[in-house]
Amino acid sequence: MVAALNPAWNVPNSDAHSNAQFEKASILMGEAFLSKLDYYANAWLPARDIVVKALEERHQYDPKGRILHLQQSCPWRVCLFRIPSLL
Numbered sequence: 001m002v003a004a005l006n007p008a009w010n011v012p013n014s015d016a017h018s019n020a021q022f023e024k025a026s027i028l029m030g031e032a033f034l035s036k037l038d039y040y041a042n043a044w045l046p047a048r049d050i051v052v053k054a055l056e057e058r059h060q061y062d063p064k065g066r067i068l069h070l071q072q073s074c075p076w077r078v079c080l081f082r083i084p085s086l087l
Contacts, residue, residue, distance in 0.1 A: 001028060047074035052083060 002025045007013045054068045054076075061067040070076060 043075065044078065047076065048079040048083070050074045051076050051079040055080075055083065 005021045005025050005028075007017065007021070050070055050072065051068075051074070054070050058065040058068050061069050068076075068080075
């Protein structure tokens with residue numbers, strides 16, 4: 001996405017244009033970063049807490065711990081396999 005803001009190799013370019021395109025790239029990547037940060041802080045981490053709790057309580061539902069009961073819907077797959085110490 002950032003590379004697409006560079007001028008084509010065969011198009012004249014100026015410092016002013018390069019600086020303007022750099023500013024666009026900075027804004028684009030800043031927004032992408034903040035979006036990811038928001039996702040991890042407000043969606044992934046709370047979902048991880050739900051999955052960790054379900055993993056800790058899994059033996060209540062099955063002696064071998066094969067049943068994972070989530071107290072609410074959440075994106076569990078993205079969390080489950082990143083918690084190897086509890087598996």
